[in-house]
Amino acid sequence: MTSMNLLNEISIRYPEAVSFAAGRPAEQFFELDAVHRHLDRYLDHLRTERGLTEEAARRQVLQYGRTKGIIHELIATHLATDEGIEVPAESIVVTVGCQEAMFLVLRALRRGPEDLVLAVSPTYVGLTGAALLADLPVRAVADGPDGVDLADLRRQLAAARAEGLRPRALYLVPDVANPSGASLPLELRRELLALASEEDFLLLEDNPYCVFAGEERLPSLKALDTDRRVVHLGSFAKTALPGARVGYVVADQLVADGQGGTGLFADLLGMIKSMTTVNTSPIAQAVIGGALLEHGHSLRAANTEVAALYRRNLALVLEGLARRFPPGCGVTWNEPRGGFFLVLTVPCVVDDALLERSASEYGVIWTPMSHFYPGTGGEHQLRLSVSQVDPATVDRGLDGLAALLAAQS
Amino acid sequence: MTSMNLLNEISIRYPEAVSFAAGRPAEQFFELDAVHRHLDRYLDHLRTERGLTEEAARRQVLQYGRTKGIIHELIATHLATDEGIEVPAESIVVTVGCQEAMFLVLRALRRGPEDLVLAVSPTYVGLTGAALLADLPVRAVADGPDGVDLADLRRQLAAARAEGLRPRALYLVPDVANPSGASLPLELRRELLALASEEDFLLLEDNPYCVFAGEERLPSLKALDTDRRVVHLGSFAKTALPGARVGYVVADQLVADGQGGTGLFADLLGMIKSMTTVNTSPIAQAVIGGALLEHGHSLRAANTEVAALYRRNLALVLEGLARRFPPGCGVTWNEPRGGFFLVLTVPCVVDDALLERSASEYGVIWTPMSHFYPGTGGEHQLRLSVSQVDPATVDRGLDGLAALLAAQS
Numbered sequence: 001m002t003s004m005n006l007l008n009e010i011s012i013r014y015p016e017a018v019s020f021a022a023g024r025p026a027e028q029f030f031e032l033d034a035v036h037r038h039l040d041r042y043l044d045h046l047r048t049e050r051g052l053t054e055e056a057a058r059r060q061v062l063q064y065g066r067t068k069g070i071i072h073e074l075i076a077t078h079l080a081t082d083e084g085i086e087v088p089a090e091s092i093v094v095t096v097g098c099q100e101a102m103f104l105v106l107r108a109l110r111r112g113p114e115d116l117v118l119a120v121s122p123t124y125v126g127l128t129g130a131a132l133l134a135d136l137p138v139r140a141v142a143d144g145p146d147g148v149d150l151a152d153l154r155r156q157l158a159a160a161r162a163e164g165l166r167p168r169a170l171y172l173v174p175d176v177a178n179p180s181g182a183s184l185p186l187e188l189r190r191e192l193l194a195l196a197s198e199e200d201f202l203l204l205e206d207n208p209y210c211v212f213a214g215e216e217r218l219p220s221l222k223a224l225d226t227d228r229r230v231v232h233l234g235s236f237a238k239t240a241l242p243g244a245r246v247g248y249v250v251a252d253q254l255v256a257d258g259q260g261g262t263g264l265f266a267d268l269l270g271m272i273k274s275m276t277t278v279n280t281s282p283i284a285q286a287v288i289g290g291a292l293l294e295h296g297h298s299l300r301a302a303n304t305e306v307a308a309l310y311r312r313n314l315a316l317v318l319e320g321l322a323r324r325f326p327p328g329c330g331v332t333w334n335e336p337r338g339g340f341f342l343v344l345t346v347p348c349v350v351d352d353a354l355l356e357r358s359a360s361e362y363g364v365i366w367t368p369m370s371h372f373y374p375g376t377g378g379e380h381q382l383r384l385s386v387s388q389v390d391p392a393t394v395d396r397g398l399d400g401l402a403a404l405l406a407a408q409s
Numbered sequence: 410m411t412s413m414n415l416l417n418e419i420s421i422r423y424p425e426a427v428s429f430a431a432g433r434p435a436e437q438f439f440e441l442d443a444v445h446r447h448l449d450r451y452l453d454h455l456r457t458e459r460g461l462t463e464e465a466a467r468r469q470v471l472q473y474g475r476t477k478g479i480i481h482e483l484i485a486t487h488l489a490t491d492e493g494i495e496v497p498a499e500s501i502v503v504t505v506g507c508q509e510a511m512f513l514v515l516r517a518l519r520r521g522p523e524d525l526v527l528a529v530s531p532t533y534v535g536l537t538g539a540a541l542l543a544d545l546p547v548r549a550v551a552d553g554p555d556g557v558d559l560a561d562l563r564r565q566l567a568a569a570r571a572e573g574l575r576p577r578a579l580y581l582v583p584d585v586a587n588p589s590g591a592s593l594p595l596e597l598r599r600e601l602l603a604l605a606s607e608e609d610f611l612l613l614e615d616n617p618y619c620v621f622a623g624e625e626r627l628p629s630l631k632a633l634d635t636d637r638r639v640v641h642l643g644s645f646a647k648t649a650l651p652g653a654r655v656g657y658v659v660a661d662q663l664v665a666d667g668q669g670g671t672g673l674f675a676d677l678l679g680m681i682k683s684m685t686t687v688n689t690s691p692i693a694q695a696v697i698g699g700a701l702l703e704h705g706h707s708l709r710a711a712n713t714e715v716a717a718l719y720r721r722n723l724a725l726v727l728e729g730l731a732r733r734f735p736p737g738c739g740v741t742w743n744e745p746r747g748g749f750f751l752v753l754t755v756p757c758v759v760d761d762a763l764l765e766r767s768a769s770e771y772g773v774i775w776t777p778m779s780h781f782y783p784g785t786g787g788e789h790q791l792r793l794s795v796s797q798v799d800p801a802t803v804d805r806g807l808d809g810l811a812a813l814l815a816a817q818s
Contacts, residue, residue, distance in 0.1 A: 129684035
């Protein structure tokens with residue numbers, strides 16, 4: 001989170017610099033009218049398709065409401081439509097963005113001091129923050145070239161257990177990850193699921209860029225999950241509206257309900273949510289519900305234009321890099337299937353001081369990859385984000401980057 | 410929170426029973442159109458009074474935003490207008506309801522295993538839940554006839570310190586408390602503030618019913634606070650719209666900023682919020698912001714009609730009790746200045762079994778006061794809520810209650 005503050009602060013101090021730092025979605029398609037339209041659409045749905053009286057519809061959107069949310073059924077249909085994920089709506093908890101979902105899950109998994117969570121490293125800073133808040137230690141698992149290094153995962157599991165610790169779950173972003181841009185190949189997904197069953201831990205699958213993961217989308221871990229090993233975390237911030245702050249978690253695992261029986265993990269998360277935020281604003285949920293209804297529950301359909309924009313941006317940056325850094329020059333990068341991010345590996349040390357110099361002298365902002373490692377790592381890497389790239393300034397930005405790197409050698 | 414679940418469940422099983430259990434605000438004045446109108450009003454404010462471009466206004470409401478919120482200045486003006494509280498807007502954190510505010514504060518106060526929070530008992534269940542989530546032990550302080558028993562508070566402080574523990578704060582609702590309905594007299598407020606300075610602890614003042622605290626409102630603790638001893642917790646759930654899920658905390662204390670300097674407690678809470686929910690939905694904040702603007706920042710002005718409704722309901726219930734339970738009959742109750750709640754003291758033991766019988770055989774629902782005590786307490790008391798009382802059924806409900814109590818003697 002300190003990382004985000006530093007980047008915000010540098011962006012404010014150098015407003016003229018070209019930024020490849022923002023993880024925020026593009027704003028070109030933001031519409032204020034859509035908020036009104038989606039709200040009305042959702043209310044129509046309550047009246048006509050759900051048969052609520054005017055009074056009941058009004059109460060659903062304006063009064064205190066169900067802790068686990070009111071658009072869980074729409075989300076279940078969306079997941080079936082776009083992701084091939086078939087889960088009961090009751091296993092979904094609607095949350096205040098994916099951040100709350102991560103906190104609820106990690107807080108639930110921390111039962112004692114022996115619990116810990118593993119995270120594919122580099123790791124999204126929101127996960128690290130939620131774990132800190134939940135007092136749950138995080139241990140890094142190497143990502144390797146394919147997104148997760150299974151041999152290292154096995155080593156970390158064994159090492160933790162040898163210390164008397166209990167690795168409860170592995171957090172990862174299997175599709176066009178933040179920050180690495182990596183996507184797990186299909187076979188590796190299956191192996192990971194098998195390992196999770198064999199070694200008895202959960203997979204926390206974070207899926208914020210789902211519909212931007214390339215033309216030929218691989219099935220999510222949850223879509224492949226036959227053993228309820230996957231807790232699936234979702235967000236509408238990138239696919240609908242960040243300003244709604246609506247995310248969700250799919251938690252169809254069976255857990256002890258504290259009264260001698262078993263219940264859905266989602267219900268336990270709901271109990272923790274009642275102590276955190278009580279319920280997610282039903283007005284905000286209605287806005288997202290209306291967006292889902294407008295597009296037949298498909299965020300893929302809703303995001304055709306913006307997905308094309310991100311693809312164009314990614315292609316522009318990749319082409320720009322190829323023109324400036326020929327093979328053998330010591331600068332390399334990955335070529336993600338889609339998403340918001342790619343990673344540059346460079347000969348010099350990449351730290352906050354270099355970022356400061358980059359912004360002030362070379363007019364370009366990016367994110368040091370070291371920000372995304374719980375321990376050490378990424379010292380020669382930087383993250384470029386393409387989500388808010390302006391084609392008119394991308395060349396100026398990459399020229400600045402090339403000049404900065406040339407000056408370090 | 411189990412208490413709320415039990416009450417919800419009983420309400421569902423006995424829909425015909427007259428309920429004095431709901432802590433929810435009245436719904437008579439809920440307006441769907443108001444959501445649209447407030448949203449538009451807030452956007453107008455951004456464009457005209459704040460001078461934002463159309464693009465910047467759109468970004469403020471639809472994009473990710475400031476962690477501490479976007480309507481902090483409107484809230485500061487509201488607090489000055491309605492409450493005589495003068496605080497810098499920077500000391501306000503806008504939260505996902507008051508529940509998140511309580512969690513952020515308690516999580517910040519819990520630095521080690523020696524920390525604890527005191528709470529005037531009976532205590533709002535949301536506080537107990539937030540403390541459980543934050544791993545911060547709660548110890549009860551007796552309320553006494555005036556809302557807080559200072560002698561018991563001194564005893565609890567001394568006892569905790571003798572055990573090597575660190576009482577960080579005292580939580581209380583000084584005006585028409587939930588659940589007791591009690592209000593602290595002015596002189597006691599001053600004594601409490603002096604004690605907080607003398608004994609070096611914070612006062613967590615929860616103020617959800619502020620504008621319903623009677624015609625002659627006493628100054629809040631924060632309005633009397635000259636030593637930054639009071640952390641003031643607020644909610645718009647009862648005074649504007651529960652469905653927005655917007656609350657806030659005023660935290661103008663100076664604390665170590667972790668980098669050798671000092672900063673506002675509000676900034677520390679903002680950092681914790683960035684790990685909990687990132688930011689409160691700016692769409693939901695805009696709805697509340699518009700409501701504040703529509704009524705010249707005054708929730709007192711906005712709530713004239715509904716405040717009259719609550720006063721009428723309270724009077725109806727008090728009159729109904731007086732008719733049914735003459736002096737000396739063994740049933741007594743308090744007469745709150747306003748608010749949602751009053752407490753009945755009865756000869757029999759009041760527990761969940763009695764509530765179940767009351768709902769099934771006598772057609773009336775209420776809340777056992779024992780739900781609001783962290784330890785033991787309230788075994789002969791029940792809470793009646795008047796916020797959703799229907800004048801047409803209040804007599805039937807009180808008849809049921811009288812018959813239930815008669816059958817126990």
